[in-house]
Amino acid sequence: MYAARNRLLWGFIMLALGMAPANSWAKAMPDSISLDALAQLYEKVKFNHAKHIRLVRDCAECHHHTTGTLTADANCVRCHKNSGATAVVACRGCHSAQTFSAEALREKGKNIYHMDKLSLKGAYHQNCMGCHAKAGGPTGCQECHALKKAGEAFYNTGRFAPKHAAMNGKHGGE
């Protein structure tokens, strides 16, 4: 009698698991991501993933086809009509940080279709800011990531701002 109950219980469990929809992946999505590629100059970006899912809904808007949904871009669809999900969904899975090193250029040169693939930094900014400009999100540099001290030195701003206007434009130079 216990054997039958056990079998039934296991059966229910299996059924429950099996019936779980594919987008239960969503439960594995992080709500908040820290992007720290520009660590020397800027603080980490606290990216509210959950909010973006709520606002955008269509994963393909940001993740192309890598989450399994069809991308809208006509140039991509030509080839990626039937492309499904990929192993790594995060941007850095395909967009490398160092896209202009000699090795990276060699690799890029081999794939004529993705020769023009953006670097990680470019992908973030173009994807994010392109939409933010239209949808009214943050577009200023410091609205997403604050400058660190090294960053302030880099931009000669904040505590590193020039104290006085140097002599220019009067005699020679400009």
Next chain:
Amino acid sequence: MKRYKADGVATVDSMYKVSGETPAKWSLLEKLLLGLTPRQYLAQAVRNPFNWILAIIFAVGFPIIAGRFLFGLSWVTHSSCDYPWGLFLGFGLFGMVPLSSSGFQLGTAVEVFGRHDLEPIERLGLLNGLLGYFFAVCYLMVDLGQPWRLPYPMVVAWGPAAVLFLVAWHVATYLSVQIAEVSVAFFEWIGFPMGKRGVRRITLGLTVAGIILSTLHQGALGALFTYAPGKVHPLWYSASFQWLHFFVSSIPGGLCMVIVVSTIARSTMTWRCDDRFRENLDKLTITLAKGASMGLATYLTIKLISIAHDNKWEYLGSGWGAWYAVEMVGGVILPLVLFAYSIRNKKVGVIRFSALLTVVGVVLNRMNTAMFTFNWKLPEREIPHWREVVICITLYAVYITVYRFILCRLPILYGWKTADEAVPAAEPAKGYVGAAHPAPAAVGTYHSSVEEPITSASLSTMPE
């Protein structure tokens, strides 16, 4: 000096002093002081009001020139990255070089084409050429970022495809040629007949070298602007003919500069000019004017051809076109008309005025090409810094001073008399006035390269 001459002070015009029974040689110091005592020399210098103007200019200008080298170019110019070339090059180099083409022109006319009637003014033309080029190089030294590196294109690093490379080499070589040509007068003055003879032997070669070098670098200065085809206004720029414009306009420029200088010399330094110069000057002025007007007519023609060639007629209607008309009418057409009239009617005064117009016109053309119409597409023009103007004036004053210094001493405006100057020399006629006068005429121009005194015995055998 007029006063001293009237008082009987002898002028230095030969190796020997006239006073006294036995001829004694002038010392170098005496030659430098024009045969005056130091006190007399100072007195006449102070009396001359032109010297006061020069003194003021030098007092203001020399410290500023020193400042240019101590503080850098930004202290004296507004040269910027868009306008790298300013007055030093626009006026000093591009302006003075065409006016100094008299060297090769008069040398060629006398030596190559055999126009010996031009001899009285030949040396003035050669000196004008030498000093003009020398001071153009002085302006360049003030303008260059690192003037101590001037020899670099000669010895350190070669960029032979660059037009400026050609200019540098040619100007250096041509300066040497001109120094050699003027050295004849110098050797006469200093008393070094061997040097004079040596140079005389290679004069033909020097002259031909001078023509080659001059043609190329006068043209090359124009070709420099072909590096910036869009930057010079189309009316002043011609893709194919830029170098020809500059070369052809240098011909009237040089000849008219000689007319202007000879006019000034004759009126301010009358005591220095000998009879041969004074009597022939008017005729020579007319001859030079003929050459200049041919040059001007050719220049006008090629300017029109280049407008037609690139179909730039519509630019004439613009504001720049009006300025172009001012330059062409004032600097080319008006002088041409005046020359035509005055040569025909032998009105030397009008010729002189017209020559001045031509000189101004040539300099204006250079300054237009190099400065005023440069970067005509950019919204802002560069106005030269006041210190730049001061330095230009100062250097020009130095040029005038050196010019005057040499003209007062070396046998340029007068002939250097040979040893036996008391003896009248019946010089075979050379086609100019004064040749057949029995009075002690100036004999010894460079033709008396043989320095033997003309004795009475040989005189009687000379053809009349």
Next chain:
Amino acid sequence: MKRRDFLKSCILCGAAGALGVSGKAWGAGSFEGYPEGMGVLVDLTRCVGCRTCEAACNKEQKLPEPDVPFTDQSVFEEKRRPTERAYTVVNRFEPKREEGPVYRKVQCNHCNEPACLTSCFVNAYTKTKEGAVVYNPKVCVGCRNCMVACPFNVPGYSYSSAFNPVVKKCIFCYDTRLKFGRPPACVEACPQEVLTFGHRKDLLKIAHERIRETPDRYVDHVYGEKEVGGTSWLYLSGVQFDRVGFDTTLGNEPIISNVKEFLGTVPMVLSIWPALFTGFHLLSNRKQDHSDHGDSHSDQEDPKP
């Protein structure tokens, strides 16, 4: 006899010169760039005017402190150009108000046949095989002909220096990066990837592909592909190039083509003038035979009564 020998040699030289000169001096082929030459594609539709490239250049090339911070956007009120203190600048243009401003980065374009290089008489410029046009300040005399020649008005001069003024311009980060195969500092720093680094040949393909994929976004022209013989820094723009500060009247010929006409006459003059003018001299002399120059003139002219 000396004179006759001189004249004979002149005529021989002249003839040799006239025969030996090749007539096809100009138009004799163009330089497409070194095969391994790198380049940068600048996509003006992506630039947002953050000036990070200017900051990166300033730090990489150890340039002096700027007058205002690099985050300051007020500099866009005036059009700037590269100077001794800033090898690259960004300018803002507003060609169509409703579409927002267009930002344009200005720096040396590293031409295939640079005008600066051809105009330098001490050979201070070199086009490296990586494509950079670099400059040797040790031989520079300061004539500033390169500044006159550059059709893009790029080289700056350190007028403020009294004792060592030199030309200052973008060198493609050659000494610190390009030599080692790394992209220049501005390319690495740009957040929007306005600047794409790669082989010039590949960049042209990428550029045309971008135009093909999104034709509404771009003007169908890659600036620098052919202008003045081709440059290593290529530009894509969403508005007509002359509206964003580019000179579109430059033509496809490298600047040296303008100068070749004159340079071609130089050997002609050097060969022909000696014989020509010595010939004139012979024609003008009446006496056929005279050995000493000095005596000849006095015998020459007919004595006038």
